[in-house]
Amino acid sequence: MPELPFTLDQLRILKAIAEQGSFKKAADLLFVTQPAVSLQIQNLEKQLNITIFDRGGRKALLTEAGQILLEYCQRILNQCDEACKAVEDLNSLKGGTLIIGASQTTGTYLMPRMIGLFRQKYPDVSVQLQVHSTRRTGWSVANGQIDLAIIGGQLPSELENLLQIAPYATDELALVLPSKHRLSKEKELAKEDLYTLNFVTLDSQSTTRKVVDELLRNSGIEIQRLKIEMELNSLEAIKNAVQSGLGAAFLPVVSIERELASGTIHKPLMIDLGVKRELKLITNPSRYTSKASEAFKRDILPQFSSFKTI
């Protein structure tokens, strides 16, 4: 290896001698014997072809070359200390960045609360939330651009082997009605009742809509028999439409928590309807897991998986 003309230990010794004014005291400070100090300085002087200290007098004094070297030495050692601190901060979660991926719905309604909790616990870790399609999110995790993600959809099969996919929570898609809808008075609805309703749905292009349709089909609902009153392009718009009495909708429970609590939207009981999908936590097992990512999985995810929503 094309050798460097000095080592950090040598610089540390140099600094100690300069501060203490003596080889002996420097040795004591560094908990080594005094010959070790002498030897290292001799090596340093040999390697750099300079004299660093004028010894002999009662004090070890720096030569001009020594003074010049000391200045660099101090800068270098300071940088080293800073580097250590930065790494320690990273380890103790006093720094660093956590990048989380999510789908539209989780990203809008669930992740903000999780991230809020996380940042409350680790205020020095900055968090980025990237809301993308399941597909793109999956690739981002594979590439390491995202530390972890929660997805609902199906990943491309190539990714299924590459990624660690863990069931995380159950996403319930709830039928909701305007509060003053005639059926809101009923104690429980049956599947057949659905066909009497007018629906407000997501844009038929959207992937989420496709997932919703798929889930409904799997629950034994003939979607072509459902009457679509309106197609909108955001959950918020749909919520507003429902609240205005324009029709019924299937919405993730998390997205309407506030409205259910305040009674502006009604969620009737439907015993025989299990419109659910598994939400999965995906991570990349072949990649380094940051401390922040570990902390998120350990401290934040469990609290929300008990929700069993979205």
Added chain:
Amino acid sequence: MPELPFTLDQLRILKAIAEQGSFKKAADLLFVTQPAVSLQIQNLEKQLNITIFDRGGRKALLTEAGQILLEYCQRILNQCDEACKAVEDLNSLKGGTLIIGASQTTGTYLMPRMIGLFRQKYPDVSVQLQVHSTRRTGWSVANGQIDLAIIGGQLPSELENLLQIAPYATDELALVLPSKHRLSKEKELAKEDLYTLNFVTLDSQSTTRKVVDELLRNSGIEIQRLKIEMELNSLEAIKNAVQSGLGAAFLPVVSIERELASGTIHKPLMIDLGVKRELKLITNPSRYTSKASEAFKRDILPQFSSFKTI
């Protein structure tokens, strides 16, 4: 020794891998085997308790911690390179400072020419000239505040053992006359002629004057018989007085070179007058000799000692 969490070699390896994107290529670049690189990075990761590279993929990619560390790493290695360069410059006399001591006369008339020559040869070495009494100059050399000095006077005896004192040149104190003085026509003067002259001398307080008197006494001149016309406080003032025809004077030859050449001052031959003193080069043998100081002694002093003046 309270250990540092990393070595410069480890940082160098880290940087090489980051640049090359591969452990293997980094190993080739550094002329070591690949396991050496692997092990060093493993040690580094262990010591800092972080993962630095995501390996396994086609490329060794930096983790977040790795990126942070790399930044410090680059700064540190840059400082190291700079330190090396600074030291090399010092060795090759492309930097550094030379501090020279001198007495009033040498400092005024001789050293400026020497220093001019030195700086012509080593333009990047800055030179300081400190003009002080012999006594103070001697102590400065002893302390290492001055690299070398040329003195004419006698050093305090305590210093004579401490310092290296080498005869350097002979200082001739010449009798000079106004060019149109009656005695300027004579081919050669005798001691007795001196008592017919009016002298312009240095202030009787000054140490230099005392040295001059001492030298004259040693040459067998009865100074109390010399007529003192005027006492001035600088050699330049005396020179001007002589040129103006106000009287004769004893002056160091170097201080009147220009005037002798242009004929505005006359220096008569005096066979039996040997008003000389040894100029000595003093250095501190127990102290480190800088490259600049070596170069000055080697390259500059010899040229001027042939002058046999001052």
Added chain:
DNA sequence: ATTTTTGATTAACAATTATTTATAATTTAT
């Protein structure tokens, strides 16, 4: 002035650490 003490160097030895060689495990490319 001589002794005592303190600090620095030198040399031999012990211990640690790094490097190499050889090999295995993975991964990418053909």
Added chain:
DNA sequence: ATAAATTATAAATAATTGTTAATCAAAAAT
């Protein structure tokens, strides 16, 4: 699937570094 390439691991060797002990030099104290 096989070949080529990259990284990891293990054992042996080489190199470095620190320690102790002995020596030397200088300063302080008697």
